[in-house]
Amino acid sequence: MKLLVKAPAKINLALDVLGKRSDGFHEVKMIMTTIDLADRIELVKLQEDKIKIISHSRYVPDDNRNLAFQAANLLKKRYNVKSGVSITIMKAIPVAAGLAGGSSDAAATLRGLNKLWNLQLSLDELAEIGAEIGSDVSFCVYGGTAIATGRGEKIEHIESPPHCWVILAKPSIGVSTADVYKNLSLDTINHPNVDGMVKAIKNQSYQDICSLVGNVLEDVTLKMHPEVANIKDQMKKFGADAVLMSGSGPTVFGLVQHDSRMQRIYNGLRGFCDQVYAVRLIGERNTLD
Structure with a gap:
């Protein structure tokens, strides 16, 4: 079987x-x-x-x-x-x-x-x-x-965010999650508004979702790996609506609604990053079938 x-x-x-x-x-x-x-x-x-x-x-x-x-x-x-x-x-x-x-x-x-x-x-x-x-x-x-x-x-x-493109770019480095947490200073972190994000998703407000993305591990990884900061800057420059590092990194993602802009950002990032993907949010929960 x-x-x-x-x-x-x-x-x-x-x-x-x-x-x-x-x-x-x-x-x-x-x-x-x-x-x-x-x-x-x-x-x-x-x-x-x-x-x-x-x-x-x-x-x-x-x-x-x-x-x-x-x-x-x-x-x-x-x-x-x-x-x-x-x-x-x-x-x-x-x-x-x-x-x-x-x-x-x-x-x-x-x-x-x-x-x-x-x-x-x-x-x-x-x-x-x-x-x-x-x-x-x-x-x-x-x-x-x-x-x-x-x-x-x-x-x-919770319900899923409104449909959009997610562009991912991963530099050719690995990041140790343990090292990132070890270097995280709990006294100085700028906490993202998680409750606000929940509300934005509930209201299906793409604009609010984009304005509220946040990751406290990002600053730590950016200091350890400047190439991640470079990808983030490029993605913003190419016109993504929101840009954030996922997890402890090093992958950076950008949210985009329009197909033409997605293509432009994707093509631009391919110029200096090998692993670039343009995918959709899934949103649906798994079933046992």
Whole structure:
């Protein structure tokens, strides 16, 4: 038996850090939404009792460091599954980009194996399991648009923003999330208006959404990696309606409504950045079908 599952990327429209927790993580408040840039996960049931990861990207580990492997392993042990699985990861989302590619792969694996192994778990149960793997996995199980709190695993669904283009540009560097958080000064950060963003989305006000995007990790990453600041400046210069770094970076995204302007920005960025994408917001939540 074979299953193909889509694993979409996410962007943060707003990302705030409220403080340091006793468990070493940071307390966050974020608005995340899925976009139409996705990895594809192929799951094939194996008779032998093992988990096999196949990937054609040299940046994707094929052992227990891989989040999809961890997802399969967790389900297997918890529900005493005796058969194995081959997981082929076809990457489209850049690796270590602030777009939750690895987390989305894990979430897609959870949803797919729920069906392949006939576990009959709900999305809520899968999201709870996902929280044990990584902070973004719970959101990626659900997809759509949500407020994420705690360390990112507490999810409250909200309606999706109005349709628009999302232009992504990733410089050829990786960013360590741990290093970014280590360099974040909680005393001096300028908190984005997350509640205002929720209201803007509820009102379907594209203009207000564009004026309220914010990410407290951005300043830290820009200081560490000036090339990210350069991409941000170029995207603004080319005419994006809003420009922000996603997650801990280094990917920068711009929001645009008009096709012609999207094309102009996309073409302009291709001049000095290899990984450039123009995709749509998805917005819809995942189902178990």
